[in-house]
Amino acid sequence: MINFHPPYRIIDAHTHMGLEYCLYHEYYDADSIVKYMDEVGVETIFTSTCEDLMDGDSKRTQIVDAMKRYPDRIRGYYAVNPLLGYSKESIQKAFDENPGYVGLKFLPDYHRTNLTDSVYAPAFEWANEHGALVLSHTWGVSMNGESCNSHDKITGVLEKYPNIMFIMGHSCQGQVDEAIAIAKHFKNAYLDLCDTSRLNGVIEKMVREVGANQVTFGTDVPMQGFCFQLGCVLGAKISDDDKKLILRDNALDILKRSGRMLKNEEEKQHA
Numbered sequence: 001m002i003n004f005h006p007p008y009r010i011i012d013a014h015t016h017m018g019l020e021y022c023l024y025h026e027y028y029d030a031d032s033i034v035k036y037m038d039e040v041g042v043e044t045i046f047t048s049t050c051e052d053l054m055d056g057d058s059k060r061t062q063i064v065d066a067m068k069r070y071p072d073r074i075r076g077y078y079a080v081n082p083l084l085g086y087s088k089e090s091i092q093k094a095f096d097e098n099p100g101y102v103g104l105k106f107l108p109d110y111h112r113t114n115l116t117d118s119v120y121a122p123a124f125e126w127a128n129e130h131g132a133l134v135l136s137h138t139w140g141v142s143m144n145g146e147s148c149n150s151h152d153k154i155t156g157v158l159e160k161y162p163n164i165m166f167i168m169g170h171s172c173q174g175q176v177d178e179a180i181a182i183a184k185h186f187k188n189a190y191l192d193l194c195d196t197s198r199l200n201g202v203i204e205k206m207v208r209e210v211g212a213n214q215v216t217f218g219t220d221v222p223m224q225g226f227c228f229q230l231g232c233v234l235g236a237k238i239s240d241d242d243k244k245l246i247l248r249d250n251a252l253d254i255l256k257r258s259g260r261m262l263k264n265e266e267e268k269q270h271a
């Protein structure tokens with residue numbers, strides 16, 4: 001009997017915020033997304049705003065405001081857009097000023113820049129020095145035939161930056177078997193279920209071959225919804241303990257290792 005109402009709240013490690021070029025979302029800003037999270041039983045999201053990822057004049061105001069107003073509900077990715085320029089110092093300053101930041105977000109395909117390009121080096125170096133989380137969009141071959149974030153590029157960065165925690169966004173869709181092999185080899189690599197959870201049997205395969213402790217839950221909310229992807233995990237033929245690792249505990253572990261634990265979890269540990 002499948003329990004579609006787990007006795008814990010969910011943490012989603014791959015979401016977005018804001019309105020994006022061709023898409024309309026009912027829930028797109030901090031207030032409406034938190035309302036949506038409450039409806040579904042999601043405690044916390046790790047998120048990057050479309051403005052920071054895509055706009056030429058990003059000022060990070062939307063994410064900073066969201067993290068301040070919902071400190072345990074919304075944790076932010078610092079979006080690294082190599083086309084706009086950035087520095088290690090700007091990343092450090094942002095993390096010092098905003099305890100809500102949880103990691104860095106890269107979008108190589110969209111920025112048409114190889115993950116192994118030297119323009120990403122300062123960000124990777126910063127993450128490696130701090131043992132920080134990096135979520136990168138990863139995909140086998142894109143619609144335009146490019147492969148800016150394919151499995152070979154992922155292997156390249158994991159060999160070079162062994163201290164980062166690296167979430168392979170979408171688990172390198174089109175090359176999921178290669179992503180599974182990477183996660184088997186690199187214990188600091190995570191398989192992300194965002195969009196990929198719809199592939200029949202993929203969750204069972206990841207858990208069987210790598211272990212649930214290296215699989216993270218992600219949805220791309222608001223571009224996609226929580227419910228279908230949540231159902232894919234809850235309905236998967238894996239143990240309840242493995243489901244909890246995927247839907248909550250692995251994200252908590254990442255927060256703990258980043259020194260950025262949720263306040264209510266910290267209080268529970270000290271009680």
Ligand SMILES: [Zn+2]
Nearest residue numbers: 014015016220
């Ligand atoms: Zn995404």
